[in-house]
Amino acid sequence: MAAKTIISRPVYGTLSPQPGKHHLFVADAEGALAIIDMAGKAPAGFFDGAEIVFIPGPDGKHIGALEALKPAQLHIAPSFASLLPRLRQTLTNAHMGLRLYLSGTEGLIGQAMQVALEAGIDHTSMQTEHRGSLARRMQCVHCKGITENVTTQPATCAHCGLLLLVRDHYSRRLAAFQGVCINAEDRSEVPPMEEVFR
Amino acid sequence: MSTGTTKLDVVVSDVAPVNDLVTRFHFRRRDGELLPTFSGGAHVVVEMRDGDRTRLNPYSLMGSPLNTSEYTISVRRDDVGRGGSLFMHRSVKPGLEMVISYPVNLFSLDLRARKHLMLAGGIGITPFMAQTAQLAGSGGNFELHYTCRTASLGTYADILQQRYDRRVKLYHDDRDERIDLDRLLSTQPLGTHLYVCGPAGMINWVRDRAAALGWPSETVHFEHFAAPQPGAPFDVALAVSGKTIRVGSQQSLLEAIEAAGVDPPYLCRGGVCGQCETNVISADGKFIHNDHWLSEEDHRSGCKIMPCVSRFEGKSLVLER
Numbered sequence A: 001m002a003a004k005t006i007i008s009r010p011v012y013g014t015l016s017p018q019p020g021k022h023h024l025f026v027a028d029a030e031g032a033l034a035i036i037d038m039a040g041k042a043p044a045g046f047f048d049g050a051e052i053v054f055i056p057g058p059d060g061k062h063i064g065a066l067e068a069l070k071p072a073q074l075h076i077a078p079s080f081a082s083l084l085p086r087l088r089q090t091l092t093n094a095h096m097g098l099r100l101y102l103s104g105t106e107g108l109i110g111q112a113m114q115v116a117l118e119a120g121i122d123h124t125s126m127q128t129e130h131r132g133s134l135a136r137r138m139q140c141v142h143c144k145g146i147t148e149n150v151t152t153q154p155a156t157c158a159h160c161g162l163l164l165l166v167r168d169h170y171s172r173r174l175a176a177f178q179g180v181c182i183n184a185e186d187r188s189e190v191p192p193m194e195e196v197f198r
Numbered sequence B: 001m002s003t004g005t006t007k008l009d010v011v012v013s014d015v016a017p018v019n020d021l022v023t024r025f026h027f028r029r030r031d032g033e034l035l036p037t038f039s040g041g042a043h044v045v046v047e048m049r050d051g052d053r054t055r056l057n058p059y060s061l062m063g064s065p066l067n068t069s070e071y072t073i074s075v076r077r078d079d080v081g082r083g084g085s086l087f088m089h090r091s092v093k094p095g096l097e098m099v100i101s102y103p104v105n106l107f108s109l110d111l112r113a114r115k116h117l118m119l120a121g122g123i124g125i126t127p128f129m130a131q132t133a134q135l136a137g138s139g140g141n142f143e144l145h146y147t148c149r150t151a152s153l154g155t156y157a158d159i160l161q162q163r164y165d166r167r168v169k170l171y172h173d174d175r176d177e178r179i180d181l182d183r184l185l186s187t188q189p190l191g192t193h194l195y196v197c198g199p200a201g202m203i204n205w206v207r208d209r210a211a212a213l214g215w216p217s218e219t220v221h222f223e224h225f226a227a228p229q230p231g232a233p234f235d236v237a238l239a240v241s242g243k244t245i246r247v248g249s250q251q252s253l254l255e256a257i258e259a260a261g262v263d264p265p266y267l268c269r270g271g272v273c274g275q276c277e278t279n280v281i282s283a284d285g286k287f288i289h290n291d292h293w294l295s296e297e298d299h300r301s302g303c304k305i306m307p308c309v310s311r312f313e314g315k316s317l318v319l320e321r
């Protein structure tokens, strides 16, 4: 899967319950399953001090299963952009001892991590688990535009239209992979587009 | 040769009593040049030539890292210790030529932190003298909590309060003032890093509470100056150098190896840095591991030892050195 030779390529783990009283989960789609699996290993009362922020996606699955964990708070959001102000607010008011758990797609993990880094949490202190789609958030290195949910290789930049090779080089600051023009020498050369990040 | 610790030829430029227990020593380079730069939390290893015995003790640099014309350390007198601090107090006078190591930092600030929360106990204040000076010089956000037995033993407490006012909080044992640790740890903003230096009991208490309250271990830093513990004398064979040596009851294994003319690596001489790690070739007896470096599994296996602080009791011991 992930190319080990490129060290900027994020490596994800498996969520595990951390000591402490305050736990903040941010998840999308199948990321809910990572929380539910972790709940099996959590000590009694763990979710009494937990807040779950969940973006279910179009099919609306897993909400009931998260409710069943009885977290102190469960907040359902339609998109990452819509929950951003709330997440910022929560992190601004938080104290040391808050533990952060991110699970789901790379786009979700990366963007939530970006906000948490700004709030002062070191990336090594966050729990992450990749679940669901491998779709990438990609920055075009030429026009700097960000294209969400990239599943093909190469991919077309949604901003400038260049055909880009989606690299494994990842920017934690931008929460995005780098896309580099694949046919800069000769635009008439169009390699076949394959769906690889499903 | 100790790894990374090239030696510096210095002269004692001043000796100043601080209180009943603590004396401060100033060193300058014999050639008049500036000393190497260091960062807050660094220590040097001071060589003490006491008759035919050489003692090597680590001490935190307490001067400002912004001033490298001299190094300053503070030594607390330990009347029942192994004699290093007594030697410093009794025999080290201005004008004495000494050899110290280059500074080594095993307790550096994490400058990505939003805030630095410092907890000092007793003579554990010394690395914070340099760290606070460093942070104050760059507008860093810090808060220092300092516990001492009595006001008169609050080494540099007055200077710190003068310099940093309300960023320094003092707690005196004789007035029953205790840090409300759980409250302190639970009210710090995200991005705070914690630093603790003091007696082992204090370090353990703070680390335990921080872990229980959800502080990630990467945000908790501690400095442990464990002096080697005395014990029964024992014999050691050194396989590579082909020597058999005796470790005296007041001597550490590392010191005995050095006295035999072998130059093993070291940095901290306190069982935390990992430099002195040595393989055990064979052993018949019991290890007394006093280090904080090896894992419990390593300790049980009996295959490794940290000679700077650990000892042995038994029939025979062969080390790789």
Ligand code: FES
Residues within 6 Å of the ligand: B265, B266, B267, B268, B269, B270, B271, B272, B273, B274, B275, B276, B277, B291, B293, B306, B307, B308, B309
């Ligand atoms: S010298 Fe650092 S562990 Fe022995």
